Amino acid sequence: MGGIEIFLDGISKAFGLILSSDPEVLGITALSLKVSVVATMVGAAFGVPLGFLIASRSFCGRSLLVAVINTFMGVPPVVVGLVVYLILSSSGPLGFLRILYTPQAMILAQTLLTFPVVCGLTISSILGLDPNLKETLQSLSAPKLWEAAILLRESRIGLIAAVIAAFGAAISEVGAIMMVGGNILGYTRALTTAIMLYTNTGEFALAIALGIILLTVSFGINLLLTVLQIKYRKRR
Amino acid sequence: MDPSKAALLASAAILAVLFSIAFLGTSGEKVIVATTTSTADSGLIDYIKPYFEAEYGVSLSWISLGTGQAMAVASRGDADILLIHDREREEQFVSSGNGTLRVTVFYNDFIVVGPIGDPASASSQDAKVCMGRIADAGRSGTALFISRGDGSGTHSLEKRLWAASGIRDYENSGWYKSAGSGMAATLRLANELGAYTITDRATFCKLKESMGDALKLIVVCEGDPALFNPYSLVLLNPSRYPNIRYGYAIDFLLFITSPEGQGLIGNYTLSGERLFFPVYGKTECLGLPPEDEAVAFIEDLRAHR
Numbered sequence: 001m002g003g004i005e006i007f008l009d010g011i012s013k014a015f016g017l018i019l020s021s022d023p024e025v026l027g028i029t030a031l032s033l034k035v036s037v038v039a040t041m042v043g044a045a046f047g048v049p050l051g052f053l054i055a056s057r058s059f060c061g062r063s064l065l066v067a068v069i070n071t072f073m074g075v076p077p078v079v080v081g082l083v084v085y086l087i088l089s090s091s092g093p094l095g096f097l098r099i100l101y102t103p104q105a106m107i108l109a110q111t112l113l114t115f116p117v118v119c120g121l122t123i124s125s126i127l128g129l130d131p132n133l134k135e136t137l138q139s140l141s142a143p144k145l146w147e148a149a150i151l152l153r154e155s156r157i158g159l160i161a162a163v164i165a166a167f168g169a170a171i172s173e174v175g176a177i178m179m180v181g182g183n184i185l186g187y188t189r190a191l192t193t194a195i196m197l198y199t200n201t202g203e204f205a206l207a208i209a210l211g212i213i214l215l216t217v218s219f220g221i222n223l224l225l226t227v228l229q230i231k232y233r234k235r236r
Numbered sequence: 237m238d239p240s241k242a243a244l245l246a247s248a249a250i251l252a253v254l255f256s257i258a259f260l261g262t263s264g265e266k267v268i269v270a271t272t273t274s275t276a277d278s279g280l281i282d283y284i285k286p287y288f289e290a291e292y293g294v295s296l297s298w299i300s301l302g303t304g305q306a307m308a309v310a311s312r313g314d315a316d317i318l319l320i321h322d323r324e325r326e327e328q329f330v331s332s333g334n335g336t337l338r339v340t341v342f343y344n345d346f347i348v349v350g351p352i353g354d355p356a357s358a359s360s361q362d363a364k365v366c367m368g369r370i371a372d373a374g375r376s377g378t379a380l381f382i383s384r385g386d387g388s389g390t391h392s393l394e395k396r397l398w399a400a401s402g403i404r405d406y407e408n409s410g411w412y413k414s415a416g417s418g419m420a421a422t423l424r425l426a427n428e429l430g431a432y433t434i435t436d437r438a439t440f441c442k443l444k445e446s447m448g449d450a451l452k453l454i455v456v457c458e459g460d461p462a463l464f465n466p467y468s469l470v471l472l473n474p475s476r477y478p479n480i481r482y483g484y485a486i487d488f489l490l491f492i493t494s495p496e497g498q499g500l501i502g503n504y505t506l507s508g509e510r511l512f513f514p515v516y517g518k519t520e521c522l523g524l525p526p527e528d529e530a531v532a533f534i535e536d537l538r539a540h541r
Contacts, residue, residue: 090479098479100314182299183300184268184297184299185282200420201420201442202424202447202450
């Protein structure tokens, strides 16, 4: 089969799999979504507050810290996978948790990927605010929490962009979840690891079909976030 | 900005954390087999899974790795039992105290494959001759060889064959490429480059079935006893790895060595071809040393169930 035929076959297979709601494919898709959505949420829960703190305070070594966080925005997933594997391994420091080769381990690994993305982009969007705004707020001697809320509200478009970027990094990565999840059928097999497996075994059309499903699901989540982003922009 | 919104934000953050903690600690009864890409990619374990689960009520999970990586993972206590094919290293694994028992359970065979037309004229009954011809053709620039290069059982066999053919300089030669990949990925690379490689028959058949005519590789050597590929189960040492699910590992061992398990392995076919041959307790017929001690141990376990 030539490349074009495989691609077309992949598209028709993708529709077939979605329409027939194949339980294996549904399970793989649901796992991918669950892992990446939770990893993005947890990454945001830690990344936004920390990013805000770093951006709104000046302290010694701040530029260095921001540079480190920005570097980790591009950390190879497979390195994160290896580190998390060694930590969760039975002989590792958190081996007693017994969560290696489980979806929880996958969530943990992806959270380490989403956290720096959210944190770094939060810092950028807070730093990008009009400096007069902060001065005005300070001159009003407003309570700290109120001041923080205003600043976060003003940078909301950037914050949603941070979440979108983090989700994209999570749903598309394969190296980390392959290593700590083990690609176990019906348990830790996600869309990206399944695509890799089917590519290896020469089932290219099926691999393309799963790629199309991955993009479709990712599009759905991004549509939701983008609508939210644009809607909040209008409500000034 | 009212504090209620701040509170909402904070509670959302807490919820997210709780949500993820809720995921922790939800693992059922399962046994994790660390196995080779050949048994997993060929579909053999997929085929056995429902029978094992129905009989023992334990979920069968496996991670497919090269034999070297599978042993590395097991030696950290991250798998419950090994199903691999590298006799020498299996024995080292047991003698170093990481494992307690090694038993041969089935075999298939390796084959040397190469591009259609066999430009190296490597086709031979004798694997040593075949490898020698590939190296000769490589030196004269008419052939390429792709190695797994990943410390797998297949990679070990390849190194033994080069040694048996008296070829030493291969690793630094231009005709020799190290893929660092699994079997199917290495085969696809050999296919793209029109190169020779060594593969287990199961993975080759699986790829032939899924790729059809797009796989332009043919068998150039088969049937040499040096190409026998015996697979073993290796039990981990429960006193060294107290966290492993030793009891379930025993269940898996007993199932694979039972008449039912052995029968299933022999019955598994791909495109009508039998790929694996049960050999538990009958290793002499392969010219391998008898494994009476291991067999006695397993049968004793079975009798006391």
